[in-house]
Structures are given as C-alpha cells and as structure tokens.
Amino acid sequence: MKLNELKKEVLKAAKDSYKLGLVAGTSGNVSIYDKNNEVMIITPSSIPYDTMTIEDLVVLKLDGTILDGYNKPSSEWKMHAKIFKDRKDIKCVLHTHSPYATGFAVCQETIPVILIEMVPFIGGDVPVAKFGMPGSESIGTEALKVLKDRKACLLSNHGTLAIGETVDKAFTSSIYLEDAAKIYHIAKNAGNVKVLSDKEINMMKNS
Numbered sequence: 001m002k003l004n005e006l007k008k009e010v011l012k013a014a015k016d017s018y019k020l021g022l023v024a025g026t027s028g029n030v031s032i033y034d035k036n037n038e039v040m041i042i043t044p045s046s047i048p049y050d051t052m053t054i055e056d057l058v059v060l061k062l063d064g065t066i067l068d069g070y071n072k073p074s075s076e077w078k079m080h081a082k083i084f085k086d087r088k089d090i091k092c093v094l095h096t097h098s099p100y101a102t103g104f105a106v107c108q109e110t111i112p113v114i115l116i117e118m119v120p121f122i123g124g125d126v127p128v129a130k131f132g133m134p135g136s137e138s139i140g141t142e143a144l145k146v147l148k149d150r151k152a153c154l155l156s157n158h159g160t161l162a163i164g165e166t167v168d169k170a171f172t173s174s175i176y177l178e179d180a181a182k183i184y185h186i187a188k189n190a191g192n193v194k195v196l197s198d199k200e201i202n203m204m205k206n207s
Contacts, residue, residue, distance in 0.1 A: 003041070003068075006032050007054045009167045010041050013094060018049035022096040022174060028159065029074035031093050032167060033084040038062070042080060044071035075135045082140030083163060087147075090163045092170040097159040100181035101126070105154035111177075111184050112195040119204040121176040123150040131156040152177045 014030045017023045026049070031042040044056045058069035062081040066073065074080075080093045096102075104111055104126075111126035118124065127146035132139035132155070143161050146153045151173040152162040160177055164170030187193045 001034075003034065003037070003039075003059070004054070006034055006041055007057050009092075010043065010057055011052065011054055013092070013167050013171050014043050014052060015049055016171065017094070017096055017174070020175065022098040022178060023049065024097065027097045029076050029080070029095050030167075031074075031077075031080040031084075033091055035088075035091075039067060040077070040080060040084060042073050042077055044069070044073060045075050047071060076139065078135065078137040079132075079140040079143070079161075082137045083144060083147075086140075086144050087163065089165060092164050092167040094162045094164075094167075094170045094174050095155075095159060096162075096174055096178075098174070098178040098181070100185050101154060101160045101178050102158075103185065104128075104181055105159060106157055108154075108156050111154070111180055112193075113201055114184055114187065114193060114195055115180055116196065116200070116204050117176060118180050119201055121173055122152050122180070124201060126150070126152060126154055126177060126180065128154045128156055129161070131158070134158065 010030050010032050026046050029043045031040050033040050039059050041057055041059050044058055047056050056071055058073040060066045060073055083093050108128050110128055113125050129142040129146050132142045155161055162170045162174035
C-alpha cells in the first residue's frame, strides 16, 4: 500500500476516534507501521482532530528520525515505536483517553470478562499495564507485558491502548474496550456483577 493510502487510514481512525468521544481535544494518538519501508506514520502533537489533515501527519523511523512532515510527532511516538519493534505482527497502535476505560485505568482496576464479545475483540479481560512516564518508551515496555495475548489494555493513570494487524482491528478493539468499561461501570453501580466463567470463555475461544 502506498504511503498516502496509509496516511488516509491513520487520519480516518484519528477523526473517527474523536467523533466517538474516545479522545478529546488533542489527546490520544494513532500510528501505522509500514514494514516494507520501515517507517511509522503517526498523528502530530497538539493539532486538533477536527482540523487535522493528511499534511499534518508525520512520517518517521522507529529511532525518531523524521522523514516527512512539518509538525512534531505525537509526544508518545516512543511508546508506538517500542511496540512496533517488539511486535512484528502489529501494524496499528491506537491510544485513547476514552472516559469510562480511563476511569478504570485511574483506579488501576482490571475489567473482567463480563461480555462474551470481549473474547474475540479484546482477547479476554482488560489488563492494566504498570505506570510509565508520558512520552517515554517505558509506557510501551509495560504495555507489551500485558498485551501478549490481548488486543487492548489499560495504561495506569493514563488511558487505553489497542493494537491490531490492521487499523480497523485496532479501532474495533478500542471501541469494544470503552463499551465494556461503560457497561462494567453501570453494572457495578447497579448490583452484584456476574463474570463469565473460564469454561464459558474457553468455549467462545474455541468456537
């Protein structure tokens, strides 16, 4: 796929995240890794999503060398680069501050498997990665520890992270994460939450 087509995918995921309320202001970031050219395309720092254009996106090497773009890359580019370096199967990384999921990230609380849809779209429960300083590679390092068999996780006191072999898959995982967090929040306030059993989860994985 040509670089411009990949840029369109990044821009669409970024704008759709904003429209759905997964990000606010200029928070969050989206990236794609082009394995053929060994470059990462990422959203810029401090550019509002509603005015963001393809020209605002930044193309860089995983070591931070900027190849194309007149803006600064997202301040979290090191987190994205770390994931692409370690997970050769991943093409897209999507980081949001979606409110319900981030609420559990602030509580550093795992979201259990309360919905069967969490199995195919997230991989099971939603784990919490240990805190890493914003803008550092350590966020990616800690996230990778809990993403071995998951497609999304919570970032302690920060937000969410979804990964995927395609942009659509990462975006879908991010949507389901926020949906599960919202429903879990409602259920916890409504009464005694019933979590799916390991048997039920395994049945779904093997179906």
